[in-house]
Amino acid sequence: MKNILFVSSEAVPFIKTGGLADVAGSLPKAFNKDEFDVRVIIPKYRIIPDYLKQQMQYRTHFYMDLGWQNQYVGILEMQYDGVTFYFVDNEHYFSGDQAYEGGLWDLEKFAFFSKAALSCLPAIGFHPDIIHCHDWQTGLVPVFLKNVFNDNEFYWNIKAVMTIHNLKFQGTWDPKTIMGMTGLPSYLFTPDKMEAYKDANYLKGGIVYADYITTVSETYAQEIQMPFYGEGLDGLMRARNNCLMGIVNGIDYDEWNPETDPMIPVHYNAITFRKEKYKDKCALQEELGLEVNADKFMIGLVSRLTDQKGLDLVDYVMDQICADDVQFVVLGTGNAKYENMFRYFAWKYPGRVSANIFYSNERSHKIYAACDAFLMPSLFEPCGLSQLMSLRYGTVPIVRETGGLKDTVEPYNEYESTGTGFSFANYNAHEMLNTINYAKHVFYNNKREWHKIIDRGMARDFSWNTSARRYEDLYRML
Structure with missing residues (x-):
C-alpha cells in the first residue's frame, strides 16, 4: 500500500x-x-x-x-x-x-x-x-x-x-x-x-x-x-x-451530468440531446427575460470577471458579437469595469444580453445545459474547468489556444469532420470575433456538422x- x-x-x-x-x-x-x-x-x-x-x-x-x-x-x-x-x-x-x-x-x-x-x-x-x-x-x-x-x-x-x-x-x-x-x-x-x-x-x-x-x-x-x-x-x-x-x-462526472442534474429542467444525454437540449434553452430564455426562440444562437460565459479571462477582447467587439441572431448570457463577479460593461450591454440589448453579476451554482448548471456555445478567450488558463463542463453538457466551447484550453478542446476541421470546439491562437479581438462568427455559421448553416461536434465532445472523458x-x-x- x-x-x-x-x-x-x-x-x-x-x-x-x-x-x-x-x-x-x-x-x-x-x-x-x-x-x-x-x-x-x-x-x-x-x-x-x-x-x-x-x-x-x-x-x-x-x-x-x-x-x-x-x-x-x-x-x-x-x-x-x-x-x-x-x-x-x-x-x-x-x-x-x-x-x-x-x-x-x-x-x-x-x-x-x-x-x-x-x-x-x-x-x-x-x-x-x-x-x-x-x-x-x-x-x-x-x-x-x-x-x-x-x-x-x-x-x-x-x-x-x-x-x-x-x-x-x-x-x-x-x-x-x-x-x-x-x-x-x-x-x-x-x-x-x-x-x-x-x-x-x-x-x-x-x-x-x-x-x-x-x-x-x-x-x-x-x-x-x-x-x-x-x-x-x-x-x-x-x-x-x-x-x-x-x-x-x-470534473466530477456525478455532479456534472446532464442526465441526472437536479438543477436543470430537462435531462438529456449524448443520444437524446438533439430532441431535448433546446428545451433547457427555452426555459433559461424565459427565466432571464430573453426572447424565447429555440433557433437563436446562444453563447454562455461563466467566469470570474478579470483581465486574465480575456474580457477586454469581448469588450472591444461586443457590439459585433451581439448581432440580431445571437443571445449572450454572462454569469460571474469580479472587476467593476467588466461588471459594468456587461450591465451596460444588457441595458443596450434587452432580449439579447443577460448579465448575471453574482455567483450561483444552480444558474451555472442551467447555462451549461442551455447554451449552444461557451466562450473562454483567456489570456492564460492553467487548466480551466468550464470548457470541460461545456463538453459534458453538449455545449460547444470557443476558446483561445492557451494552457488547458489548448489541451482539452480540439479545433473543428470541416474537411476531416473532426474536433470538439472552436479555437483561435492570437490574443486578438477580431480573431476571436471571426471564430465566433465561424461557429455561428456552422450552427445556422450546417446543423448536421454542429451535432457531430457535440457528439465528439460528449464522448470525451475528462472525469477525475x-x-x-x-x-x-x-x-x-x-
Missing part, C-alpha cells in the same frame, strides 16, 4: 474559492483504493459549514514552535465519500470570515499550517510515502520537510510533489520578516533557494525542494518555462523541467478517473 497525503488550503465540500478545492476534494476519491491510501489535510476554518464540523472527531492536540511563538495545534478527523480528511485546528489563525485574508497574515497562517501538517503525522499514526502539496499556501511543506524535519528518522524517506495551479500567486514578503516568523534558517534565503527578486517566495521554496513538480495541463507546463507566462520564475521552471509534468484536471491514472503513474515512479 502506498500512502499519499494531500496538503491543501481548501477542498470541496468543506471550503471552496476556486478550482484548487475541486482537485483536493474530488481527486482523492478516484485513486485505486487497493494500491493507494490517499488522505487530505486542510485547515479547520471557522466558516466550514456546521453540519460538516459536527461530523469531525477529535484525534489529538499538541504545541508547536513557529518562529518565536508557541502555538496550539488540534487535529480532527472525518471520513467523507470514502476519503479520510484531517483538519488543523487553531482559533488564532482560522477564525476569520474567509479562507484568504491577504498580506502578511496569510503568509504566517499558512506557514503555521504547513509546519503543523508535518508535525502531526507521528501523532496521528500516518506515514505518507508522498506528500502532495498544492499552490503557494503549502510551498513551505517541502522546505520544512528537507531542512527542519530532516533530523527525525520518521521523515527521512518521504517524497514531496508540488502542484502549481496558478503560477501568478506565489506568497512573497521580505526575507527578514519571513525568517523571524517561520524560524527557518537564514541559509535558505538565497537566490538558489527561497529568495526571488529580494523577496522570500513560498512557491519558489516549494518548487526548489519538491522531488517532482506538476501543473494542471501539459501546455501550461510548457508555457511557464517562457517569460510571458513564467511570472518571474521561468528560469527556475526551465532548470527543473526534467521533473515537471502537466496533468489536466478533471483519467487524471488519477496519470498521478498513480507518477507516484509509482517516485
